[in-house]
Amino acid sequence: MLTCEICGMEILLEEDMKTHLLLFHLENDHHCPLCGLSGVSYDELCFHITSAHPEDHQGQSPKSPNGSNARKNESKESKTNRSLRFDSSALADKRDLGSSGQSGTENLHLSPGESYECTKDLRKQKEVPLTFEFCFKCYFQIEFNSSLCIPEKLLPCPMCTLVYSCPYLLQEHVELHLLEQESGNCNSSSQYGLDGRGGYRRQMERSMERAVASGHLAPAEFHLKRAEMMERLASGIDDGSSRTQGIIQALKDYYQAECRDCVHVWLSADTDHYSSSAGDTGWGCGYRNFQMLLSSLHRIETYSSALQEKTVPCIPRVQRMIQEAWKEGLDPQGASHFNHQLERTEAWIGATEIYVLLTSLGLRGRIIDFHQPTGSRNTHPQLFDWVKKYFCPSSVSNRLSPRLILTSLPPLYLQHQGHSRTVVGLEQRKNGNLCLLLLDPASSASDTRKLLNRDTCCTAIQFIRKFPRSLKHKQYQLVAVEGVLSSEEKEMRILSSRNLCAERIP
Structure with missing residues (x-):
């Protein structure tokens, strides 16, 4: 028996667990096209639009992730093979949003036939070249250890704007930067983290800010966690959490x-x-x-x-x-x-x-x-x-x-x-x-x-x-x-x- 680490639901088969994660967690990050509300389910978004924007939506329902206006007629096959939308604006680093000059892929490759696509509105509004990669090593852990690499913990490259969901892929990507640096094509200040991005405390704060923006952390809890972090850092002793x-x-x-x-x-x-x-x-x-x-x-x-x-x-x-x-x-x-x-x-x-x-x-x-x-x-x-x-x-x-x-x-x-x-x-x-x-x-x-x-x-x-x-x-x-x-x-x-x-x- 497998237990979902997000909601605690017990599921018998691995394939059912992956389907559960895709349908009930990874897809539930919809946003309102009229006011920017995010982090709600499809049904909650429908209710929000009809109640908060009765004149603007003109009777239209938000599109479901597979492009249709209703879920009732979805086939079982379409639920597992569709392309789900993934709003990455809430998870993107504010530093990266401000400096974006290179092209990148906007698909999160989970496995063959499954991808998370950034919305068109996001591309028009922010034009952020975020690249999400799926670790094939972690994919084998899915098969043998039932450990799914969920793209909630995003790892920004310290030298460019790319973001990864797996530390092993991030390591390989950073090593490519190092090879470029050996050829004299990389700025040394950015290369070694000396370009004034704030260090450990600021990176931890950015991580918690992204969690608040994505709905995974309440604002009150953010301030509590930040105060606890500042207290630990002032003591100079590692908190032992890792x-x-x-x-x-x-x-x-x-x-x-x-x-x-x-x-x-x-x-x-x-x-x-x-x-x-x-x-x-x-x-x-x-x-x-x-x-x-x-x-x-x-x-x-x-x-x-x-x-x-x-x-x-x-x-x-x-x-x-x-x-x-x-x-x-x-x-x-x-x-x-x-x-x-x-x-x-x-x-x-x-x-x-x-x-x-x-x-x-x-x-x-x-x-x-x-x-x-x-x-x-x-x-x-x-x-x-x-x-x-x-x-x-x-x-x-x-x-x-x-x-x-x-x-x-x-x-x-x-x-x-x-x-x-x-x-x-x-x-x-x-x-x-x-x-x-x-x-x-x-x-x-x-x-x-x-x-x-x-x-x-x-x-x-x-x-x-x-x-x-x-x-x-x-x-x-x-x-x-x-x-x-x-x-x-x-x-x-x-x-x-x-x-x-x-x-x-x-």
Whole structure:
């Protein structure tokens, strides 16, 4: 039995659930052509027009989504195959509405034969090139996990006006921007979120404003949520709404019972997963991975005793921490690149900023730069070998060692062009192949929590496994934490950061 996450209705079959979502939720965003009322059902819209505009509508009823003036004669086939209208004006970012100069598709491709078309009135009034994409990966989750990718949570590209409904497609789209930037065709300020769009707080407010405009959030609730958000940000502590705990324990239970084709499995110390939220979608992966790393360091005695703050900071607080580290003299070149300002921006951070944060906290960080592929088909086997040596420092392979090895080592920060993730483990298969276990901030909290359930763990773990063939970017960087700095060592690192260099392999 399946339960609709929107209205709670229980439905037996998956196909019936998809039809229910299409007919009772995704179609119910009609708007009045005479006054702009939106977020009502078809019947409510009919009543509104006849009562509020008795002279203007002249006896005409609003057209139903398939183009007819009445629903009584709709066939069962037309209900499932028609083209539904989708009013995106309420969900569009106000920033995007003001600056629109490029062409885009106005169809939301849900599956073959089904699309959501922006109304003609919207095109005439706003001319906003919003592009909605449907994730084929999520489509397979519909088939096997009954998880429908509903286009209510729209993800704006941080560098243009396009909007996506899937974080994976957004990531691929952003990487195309990065390729253009390498060719010198992209503005660096927009590229790195330094064009004054307001940062985490303003993006969260825009998200709530869109929810109010679309009818998903009442105005009174908006002000309440905004006040709560401001209070949390003032405290500097992450609210934990996107955090998932118990992942390493869940992986331990899984490997003890399943996956017998692994000769060895190494897991890091306990680490929480932090997923991107509405306030940092599209640019906050570096900050979220730092939160993951810090959550693990707090659980390791060697590092927890050296850390003064015992809580995980929110993203604006992390931005202030980096600015404070710059004031100490760390990485002056990086500070100049960001104009010494991260707070109230949507600036991306990378391995260098993670190193700066670790050093300012008195921890010994190390950047390893795999600057070019070292294997066939643009793969990086030396990166996998390095990770194995990190989790298993013994140079001699011992076949008598246990299959599952729980280490007390913190996870690794993994950076590539446009995105970053956290390495929490490594598999070695019977054929000798190595496989990284990665926690991705782009993965939602609901998807990550499937690892905690034995019934869904076998499927969910496929999304955190990454073999060499999956890592084909030209360059990767790892950041490892390897001890605590003395005060003298910290001063030396501050001085040497004036010409910060990574360890290059090969």
